[in-house]
Amino acid sequence: MEGSCWPLHPFVRLLHHTQRYRRQVGLASLYSILNKIFDLAPPVLIGIAVDLVVQRQDSLFSRWGLVSFEHQLLALALISFIIWSLESLFEYAYARAWRNLAQQIQHDLRLETYAHVQEMDMAFFEAHSSGLLLAILNDDINQLERFLDGGANEILQVTTTVIAIGGIFVVLAPTVAFWGMLPMPFILWGSLVFQRRLAPRYADVREKAGRLNERLANNITGIQTIKSFTAERYELERLRIDSDAYRQSNRRAIRLSAAYIPLIRFVILFGFTGTLVLGGFAAFNGHLDVGAYSTMVYLIQRLLWPLTRLGETLDQYQRAMASTQRVLNLLETPIAIRTGDRPLDPSRVKGEVAFRDVSFAYAGRSAVLKHINLTIPAGQTVAIVGSTGSGKSTLVKLLLRFYEVQQGCVCIDGIDIREYRLQDLRAAIGWVSQDVFLFHGTVFENIAYGTFDATLTEVIQAAKMAEAHEFIEQLPQGYDTVVGERGQKLSGGQRQRLAIARAILKDPPILVLDEATSAVDNETEAAIQRSLAHITEHRTTIAIAHRLSTIRHANCIYVMEQGNIVEQGTHEALLAQEGLYYSLWQLQTGQLID
Structure with a gap:
């Protein structure tokens, strides 16, 4: 994702991606432009006021038919009131429009991403840390929102200022206008140079921010392990290194961006001095009205000094583009597992599962499954056993399409699941993983997860079948007890039983138990086995287990070793073979005898 090569600039890609906001962008831009036009009017009014006092009968208002000084002054006051009111109105309008637009784009982009x-697919999550993804979904999208909130308006208003004041100068005094506007090309050229040099520095800042986020997320998740190994100092030092790398990366960007304003101020000084001196001589010699000279002196400041803020705006822009690059790279990462178009009604699923010549390897590793052929009749319970790494859990992950088969196919009721x-x-598949994940919420919410319209009665019934009701009743708030992040307030066995209750409530035609009793004691295991005997009736069940006592009553047991099915049969038949299953038992x- 990070190393992708994209042909378009991030800003162009962002424009393509935000086409649906064209109307809001257009209105916000119009409000910004109108605000700046009315904001530039007061210096012009000052020039008119000077002429009004100095020239009186030859002032602008006298040419419009207002002869008396009082009428001219009142007209000037009325126009000033209208202009100030409109300037304030459009300032409110653009501030509201840009901020709402920034919030809307931020909201939509985060949800879309x-x-x-x-x-x-799961291979993507194995290749990208949760900390990195969190940095993109949160920090990077927020960075874009900050630019849209103020930077876009700033760029529009600077552009409007240049065009409007340049036009006024050309009309009033073309020669003075040339010297006053002379710094503009140098300022723009300098801005582009700074932009090009800042871009890679802010890209590096965002990369370092992602690594820092990754470290923090990883450490907070693994705080129990850190404490148990008294590794607090070690982890603090590693965080210090990552945080320092982020600080140094920012420092390199700041070193360049901070030089922008002082350098630009010197360039601006020439434009201001040229207008002040040349305009003064022109007014002194009678080639330029005093009011026009006053207007130009005020306007040259309104033109040039705001350009010092262009550095800050470019700073925001570069940060936003670095973040945009990461967000859009993530958003445009191809989806490896595509949905099919054939509907599947769980109530009509018979439940026959077949693996036909299935082979699979994780990225960069040798094959985990090798030409697996396995048919599970509808309604039967089969067990898959074998040593760690033999490929047991991979089979059910392919069934759920967490990964895509690389050879062969997996079928349900004779149809390729793709x-x-x-x-x-x-x-149509209920899955109880050996790595139980509970969400930060109540016991009720965790059991009802995925069956969001379940009633309390249905949840309690599922908990009873999973042998969980008794311990839930003893919790401080019963089914309203908050389990904590990842269910940390519960024991491993309690979390396992909630996961089983969640699958039971789902009532799927196919049930997958991946080490479903791995974290429970013998007494709880016996209780769960009793409930599973009822749960698995008239339902296709695939049970993966290390503890062979939990699957001895399965209709058929498949023994896997190094990606192959090496034995199959009932518990008694496999013991009689005295093969690998017999040794494991x-x-x-x-009972193993040396």
């Missing part, structure tokens, strides 16, 4: 991330709508496919029951 997160929705896209959810569609990625043809089914992905959401329908996963809705004796080892676990303590």
Whole structure:
């Protein structure tokens, strides 16, 4: 993702991506331009006021038919009131429009990017840390919002100022206008040079920010391990190194961006001095009205001094473009697993599962599964056992399409699962993983997760079937007890039983138990086994287990080793073969004889 090579500049890509906001952008831009036009009017009014006092009968208002000084002054006051009112009105309008637009784009872009991330396969998450993804979804999108909130308006208003004041100068005194506007090309050229040099520095800042976020997220998640190994100092030092790298990266960017304003001020000085001196001589010699000279002196400041803020705006712009690059790179990362278009109604699924000549390897590793052929009849319970790394869990991950098969196919009821709508496919499968994940919420919310319209009665019934109701009732608030992040307030066995209850409530035609009793004690295991005997009736069940006692009553047991199915049969038949299963059984029951 980070190393992708994209042909378009981030700003152009952002424009393409925000086409639906054209009307809001247009209105916000119009408000900014009108505000700046009315903001530039007071210096012109000052020049008119000077002429009004100095020339009187030859003033601008006298040429419009207002002869008396009083009428001219009142007209000037009325125009001033209108202009100030409109300037204030459009300032409110553009501030509201840009801020709302920034919030809307931020909101939509975050949701769109997160929705896209959810569609990625598990290999993507293995290649990108959660800290990096959080930095993009949060910090980078916020950086873009900050630029839209103020930087876009600043660029528009500076552009409007240059065009409006340049036009006024050319009309009033072309020669003076030339010297007054002379610094402009140098300022723009200097701005572009700074922009090009700042771009890679801010890209590096965003990369370092991602690494820092990654470190923090990883350490907070693993705080229990850090404490158990008394590694607080070690982790603090590693965080210090990452934080210092981020600080140094920012320092390099600041060193360059901070030089912009002082250098630009010297260039501005020449334009201001030229207008002051040349305009003064022209007014003294009668070639320029005193009011016009006053207007030009005021306007040259309004033109040139705000350009010093261009450095800050460019600073925001470069930060925003570095962030935009990362956000859009993530958003444009291709989705590896595409949904099919065939609907799958869970209530009509028979539940036959077949793996046909399936081979699979994780990225950069040798094959985990090698030409697997396995058929699970509808409604039966099969078990898959084997040593760690033999490929057991990979089989069910392919069934859920967490990964895509690289050879062969996986079928449900004779149809390749790639043809089914992905959401329908996963809705038909209940999965209890060995690595139970509970969300920060109540017991009720965690059991009802995925079956969001479940009633309390249904949740309690599922908890009873999972042998979880009794311990839930003993919690401080029962089903309203908050379990903490990742369920840290519960024991491993309690978390496991909530996960089983969650799958039971889903009532899927296919149930996958991936080490579902790995974290429970013997007494709880026996209780869960009793409930599973009822749960698995009339339902296709795939049970993956290390503890062979939990699957001895399966209709068929498949033994895997190094990505191959090496044995299959009932518990009794496999013991009679005295093969790998027989050895595992004796080892676990303590009957192995040297």
